[in-house]
Amino acid sequence: MGLLDYFRSNQPKSSANVAKERLQILVAHDRATRGQPSYLPQLQQEILAVIRKYVDVDLDAVSVNYEQEDSREILELNIVLPDVPSAPRI
Amino acid sequence: MGLLDYFRSNQPKSSANVAKERLQILVAHDRATRGQPSYLPQLQQEILAVIRKYVDVDLDAVSVNYEQEDSREILELNIVLPDVPSAPRI
Numbered sequence: 343m344g345l346l347d348y349f350r351s352n353q354p355k356s357s358a359n360v361a362k363e364r365l366q367i368l369v370a371h372d373r374a375t376r377g378q379p380s381y382l383p384q385l386q387q388e389i390l391a392v393i394r395k396y397v398d399v400d401l402d403a404v405s406v407n408y409e410q411e412d413s414r415e416i417l418e419l420n421i422v423l424p425d426v427p428s429a430p431r432i
Numbered sequence: 433m434g435l436l437d438y439f440r441s442n443q444p445k446s447s448a449n450v451a452k453e454r455l456q457i458l459v460a461h462d463r464a465t466r467g468q469p470s471y472l473p474q475l476q477q478e479i480l481a482v483i484r485k486y487v488d489v490d491l492d493a494v495s496v497n498y499e500q501e502d503s504r505e506i507l508e509l510n511i512v513l514p515d516v517p518s519a520p521r522i
Contacts, residue, residue: 362464366458368459373453374513
């Protein structure tokens with residue numbers, strides 16, 4: 343719920359002037375025990391593979407942030423999607 | 433970057449006392465054009481399938497929020513992971 347509030351407060355509602363198709367994915371992992379190997383980098387590759395089944399996204403258009411502190415890891419994917427035509431071509 | 437700041441400010445750093453393994457996934461989609469069918473519900477199923485390759489998570493442990501407003505959709509998955517032993521069983 344807090345994340346939704348964050349999006350509401352930080353993102354401008356009138357994004358029509360930007361007119362960019364964007365996808366933002368955020369994965370946060372709170373670990374109960376430290377020292378375990380992280381599976382988020384592998385998870386990232388598989389999530390991207392899933393997304394590419396839905397949208398024709400170039401990997402150059404994906405920016406990735408990965409951070410780790412104490413028992414929390416955060417993976418952030420920001421994807422600028424290609425422009426889509428507003429009406430189907432006939 | 434903003435999302436990372438959000439996580440840092442809102443989450444207690446000393447989550448060791450909670451000791452729960454948690455995974456939170458957030459997908460935000462800004463659409464350039466309205467009226468397109470959403471693929472996020474299908475994407476949700478596939479992301480969950482990917483996660484279940486890494487962790488043995490019961491679907492009962494997944495709570496889902498989906499919101500749509502104007503050209504923005506937000507899908508939020510909150511997953512409580514099963515307790516893991518701190519040392520391998522021999």
